[in-house]
Amino acid sequence: MDKAEQIKSCFHCGEDCNDGIILHDDHDFCCQGCKTVYTLLNDTGLISYYEIDKDSPGSTIKSNHTNKDFLDLEEVKRQFIDFTEGSRNKVTLYLPSIHCAACIWLLEKMEQLNPGVYRSEVNFLRKEVTIHFNSDVVSLKELVILLEDLGYPADLQRDRTKREGGKESKKLLLKLGVAGFAFGNIMLFSFPEYLSLDDASLDSFKVLFNYLNLGLAIPVLLYSSVDFIKSAWKSLKVRFLTIDVPIALGIITLFGRSAFDILSGSGPGYFDSFAGLVFFLLVGKWYQSRTYEALAFDRDFKSYFPIAVNRIKDDKEEVCMLENIEQGDRLRLLNNQVIPADAILIKGIASVDYSFVNGESDLVEKREGDYLYAGGRQTGGAIEVEVIKEVSQSYLTGLWNQSTFSEQADEKRFSALIDRVSRYFSIGILSIALLTLAFWLWADPTEAFDAFTAVLIIACPCALALSMPFASGNVSRILGKLGFFVKNASTLERMANTDTVVFDKTGTLTKAHTTSVRFEGKTLSQAQVEMIKSVVSNSTHPLSVAIRDHLAGPIKMVDQFEEAAGKGVKAIVDDKKVLLGALSLMPDSVTQKLPEGAFNESVVHAWIDDAHQGYFLIEKEIRKGIPALVRELQVNAETYLLSGDHEGERERMEEIFGKNATMRFKQSPMDKLDFIRGLQSNNHQVIMLGDGLNDAGALKQAEVGIAVADDVFSFSPACDAILQADRLAQLADFLRYIKRSINIVKMSIVISLLYNVVGLFFAVQGLLTPIVAAILMPLSSVTVVAFVSFLTSVIRPRG
Numbered sequence: 001m002d003k004a005e006q007i008k009s010c011f012h013c014g015e016d017c018n019d020g021i022i023l024h025d026d027h028d029f030c031c032q033g034c035k036t037v038y039t040l041l042n043d044t045g046l047i048s049y050y051e052i053d054k055d056s057p058g059s060t061i062k063s064n065h066t067n068k069d070f071l072d073l074e075e076v077k078r079q080f081i082d083f084t085e086g087s088r089n090k091v092t093l094y095l096p097s098i099h100c101a102a103c104i105w106l107l108e109k110m111e112q113l114n115p116g117v118y119r120s121e122v123n124f125l126r127k128e129v130t131i132h133f134n135s136d137v138v139s140l141k142e143l144v145i146l147l148e149d150l151g152y153p154a155d156l157q158r159d160r161t162k163r164e165g166g167k168e169s170k171k172l173l174l175k176l177g178v179a180g181f182a183f184g185n186i187m188l189f190s191f192p193e194y195l196s197l198d199d200a201s202l203d204s205f206k207v208l209f210n211y212l213n214l215g216l217a218i219p220v221l222l223y224s225s226v227d228f229i230k231s232a233w234k235s236l237k238v239r240f241l242t243i244d245v246p247i248a249l250g251i252i253t254l255f256g257r258s259a260f261d262i263l264s265g266s267g268p269g270y271f272d273s274f275a276g277l278v279f280f281l282l283v284g285k286w287y288q289s290r291t292y293e294a295l296a297f298d299r300d301f302k303s304y305f306p307i308a309v310n311r312i313k314d315d316k317e318e319v320c321m322l323e324n325i326e327q328g329d330r331l332r333l334l335n336n337q338v339i340p341a342d343a344i345l346i347k348g349i350a351s352v353d354y355s356f357v358n359g360e361s362d363l364v365e366k367r368e369g370d371y372l373y374a375g376g377r378q379t380g381g382a383i384e385v386e387v388i389k390e391v392s393q394s395y396l397t398g399l400w401n402q403s404t405f406s407e408q409a410d411e412k413r414f415s416a417l418i419d420r421v422s423r424y425f426s427i428g429i430l431s432i433a434l435l436t437l438a439f440w441l442w443a444d445p446t447e448a449f450d451a452f453t454a455v456l457i458i459a460c461p462c463a464l465a466l467s468m469p470f471a472s473g474n475v476s477r478i479l480g481k482l483g484f485f486v487k488n489a490s491t492l493e494r495m496a497n498t499d500t501v502v503f504d505k506t507g508t509l510t511k512a513h514t515t516s517v518r519f520e521g522k523t524l525s526q527a528q529v530e531m532i533k534s535v536v537s538n539s540t541h542p543l544s545v546a547i548r549d550h551l552a553g554p555i556k557m558v559d560q561f562e563e564a565a566g567k568g569v570k571a572i573v574d575d576k577k578v579l580l581g582a583l584s585l586m587p588d589s590v591t592q593k594l595p596e597g598a599f600n601e602s603v604v605h606a607w608i609d610d611a612h613q614g615y616f617l618i619e620k621e622i623r624k625g626i627p628a629l630v631r632e633l634q635v636n637a638e639t640y641l642l643s644g645d646h647e648g649e650r651e652r653m654e655e656i657f658g659k660n661a662t663m664r665f666k667q668s669p670m671d672k673l674d675f676i677r678g679l680q681s682n683n684h685q686v687i688m689l690g691d692g693l694n695d696a697g698a699l700k701q702a703e704v705g706i707a708v709a710d711d712v713f714s715f716s717p718a719c720d721a722i723l724q725a726d727r728l729a730q731l732a733d734f735l736r737y738i739k740r741s742i743n744i745v746k747m748s749i750v751i752s753l754l755y756n757v758v759g760l761f762f763a764v765q766g767l768l769t770p771i772v773a774a775i776l777m778p779l780s781s782v783t784v785v786a787f788v789s790f791l792t793s794v795i796r797p798r799g
Contacts, residue, residue, distance in 0.1 A: 217275060
């Protein structure tokens, strides 16, 4: 037995055991690292990992565990840790070795490999893993070493985006160059065949040229076409057929047939068609990627996230949009506002809700000097913070889209139907191709493999699969420019299917800024005025904003601030208790006796120092265009009004919604939630519009929750979309546009199916060569994507 036969492959990573064999459990391992990982998986009940990719699921573990002690330094950990509170931490690491389903399966089982891991989630496209872990049990350094032991060393270079920019494109161009070089030279060596030169003296040259063509075709097969073949092989191993399966089969068939012809001396083969096929497939892939880059929207919504906060500059407050926040800025955050970037608390006591970040609903109290993480929400009095990290809008929108605030996938969704059609598309194509091969082997064997290959190549579900993502991306981008910010494609689909629109009143139909505020009751002293202004200045509710703007005087420190949804606010100012809000917040001794003419106004009672002082009457101006909007919506949908105000508003609202409209007043947040559930129980698909403060539950319950944002944006994670208040009158136009866009997607699918039917019609008859099919295949998907993007731009709402 020679040496080559004695070399065995490692059971874990599949590499040759050149440096000796380590035998364990009747398996061969190339190194101690691979044996350790096998033992770890076996001991934790994850041995089925090797069944997912039987060929070679693991990555090689030959690592010298370079010094990772720097990861124990606090200043270094802070660069990598996304969130930490006590012992609970969250980190996202880039793992370049992620390459298949087995990788995902193993990395998402990390809680079974180490008891300090709560859970782990893989983003396959980004090659990233997000790990929630207990730092009392496992450190960041130990996690990185564990990943390295598993064969997934973390790339700890933070500026990965710049370093990798264009890398994949360069690889593609290199493969394209190799295929193009081979294609041109194979055609050159094939000229004797093209010219049908029968001179016997040229026979030896023909044989030489044929073998040269074979030599040129080999790197095309092993290098230029390897991505198609690898992708097909991986999908077959997980029992899933992708479009690369028929393409890879066509490539291998054409090469195999041509190699057999030359080696057997039965003919010159079809290496010109083979090289041309791969060349044009790669040209199509490159052209597709360039076209998609030109048409693509930013999937991180980096320019779409409309949060504004109060920035303190030169001792004055100013409204500052998220993208304008800089490191070192001092921000004043009010109750229910999201912390936009990592910051240090410099004034006040923070009570932070981090459920937006980690799903935990427990409030975390922070004192001056403590570190606050982006994505937390302040609940309580106003605080001042200093920004110490740049704002990452993509991080915030990633939180917005994470599963904590996302509904489960609806199998009836339109895109789910597309996914299922695309999945079975390849099965149908393979069946047609085999039938075509069988027919032509019987009718004319010389045409059989060309027809077989053409069928495999011409059919492409890419346009079918890409039409919805590109349509939703273009629609999201267009709507974003018009002030309507949609979370994701699923939201657009649900919005297109809705038949009911429910409005909240205060802050939604009415402006945040008011035309009239008056106080009825005892005469307020200046000290009491300042107390009231100080309390309402901690709230973003429209009525609080109205009172704050109406009153003059400085703002004092507030203690024990609380805001009860649908009721009001309370706090301690100058050691005196202050209550401001609805009658339900007041002690039982307070009764509501409103003066004549007060029934079109919102009422905010004031209780200071154990005495009812009176109430503010706030007349809110209806936003411009609302009556016309409601009439337009009522043509195709049912409309409802829910309000926390008293019945005195009914007459004014009937002028907008009609006398027979369903309007409910004195609605608590739970009442609004129950009303939405009642509509859904009667098979209504509901859009709920509110300010996100007193109606977060209703927004989340509705099929689509839209938060209407005024001058100071109060972002609600429960919402599916954010609509700038000055664009509310255009809501009917936006909904009409979304429904038309979904119809355009349906049209694009029809076009895609027609292309495939016509292409297959010619291919099965042997009227298409593989090269022509390779040219038409990518052009079809580019054409459909361009069609979708162009039409969704043409029919865009004006504004």
